[in-house]
Amino acid sequence: MAKTVFLFSGQGSQYVGMGKELCEAYPDIDVYARASEILGFDLAEKINNSTEEELAQTVISQPAIMATSLVAFEIMKKNGVEFSAVAGHSLGEYAAMVASGVLSFEDGFKVIKARAAAMQKAAENSDGAMYAVLGKTAEEIEEVCASIDGYVVPVNYNSAAQTVIAGETAAAEAAAAKFAEMGAKAVKLGVSSAFHSKLMQPAAEEFEAALNEMNITFNKPAVAFYSNLLGAEMTEFDGMPEKLAKHIVSPVKFTSELAALQAEGYENFVELGPNKVLTGLVKKTLKGVNAVNVENEKTLGKALELFK
Numbered sequence: 001m002a003k004t005v006f007l008f009s010g011q012g013s014q015y016v017g018m019g020k021e022l023c024e025a026y027p028d029i030d031v032y033a034r035a036s037e038i039l040g041f042d043l044a045e046k047i048n049n050s051t052e053e054e055l056a057q058t059v060i061s062q063p064a065i066m067a068t069s070l071v072a073f074e075i076m077k078k079n080g081v082e083f084s085a086v087a088g089h090s091l092g093e094y095a096a097m098v099a100s101g102v103l104s105f106e107d108g109f110k111v112i113k114a115r116a117a118a119m120q121k122a123a124e125n126s127d128g129a130m131y132a133v134l135g136k137t138a139e140e141i142e143e144v145c146a147s148i149d150g151y152v153v154p155v156n157y158n159s160a161a162q163t164v165i166a167g168e169t170a171a172a173e174a175a176a177a178k179f180a181e182m183g184a185k186a187v188k189l190g191v192s193s194a195f196h197s198k199l200m201q202p203a204a205e206e207f208e209a210a211l212n213e214m215n216i217t218f219n220k221p222a223v224a225f226y227s228n229l230l231g232a233e234m235t236e237f238d239g240m241p242e243k244l245a246k247h248i249v250s251p252v253k254f255t256s257e258l259a260a261l262q263a264e265g266y267e268n269f270v271e272l273g274p275n276k277v278l279t280g281l282v283k284k285t286l287k288g289v290n291a292v293n294v295e296n297e298k299t300l301g302k303a304l305e306l307f308k
Contacts, residue, residue, distance in 0.1 A: 011058070152174070
């Protein structure tokens, strides 16, 4: 039987009304209500009735995307779909930790509440931007970033065709202009700062201190857990506050994770959560695999066809 990995969506994939169809189709799944109690605000209300700008705020978008991903996850489980690995893109690793049992549901939302608060604060106090660069290799992108005055670095290795850069706004803009001169496309991302770069160091420190104070339990996962930090399977789960803090300021090695998953024989890549960014990255990166997403009734139906 084909091996299945569940993938969990990252920040920036949110949209108003995400998850609504799935919740209406499966009213007994109470992820939003349970998460709201921990977060201290009504998650479903924010998701369904916010403006795009309000929903994009890190303190709202991170728990909202995570909860929407976990709604899709619970539905797939309810439909008897078996999986033997998880992976997430940046924020998505937290839904992956809950899905694989590294974190309990309650601890998962306590942790994401602390992370989102620390990252929003750091974003408000720093001047940063991110661009997705298309049409250049990771090596070419690294070279251009190194040639720019100021701080800008590659931070998300998403696919052979796309690498995201982040840094100080002026330096990131200069790099984007240089790529345009070279005939490559650089698309500004709708995020509030330079995530996964050293500009997030204050957030990393604040988050690590919060985790140590909270005394969260990190368990061994029930399935294989693939890590952005390693670009491979993570097998050691000690020192997690330090690892999760490091994750905030380190590149996302997503292409390496996908290659490692394919090498292990994974054929079904199922993205759980809003939009289908990761599904697109899988299709661009891997040949001969099935890539589907679950975010509404239509995509759920299509995904379940794969497992009949």
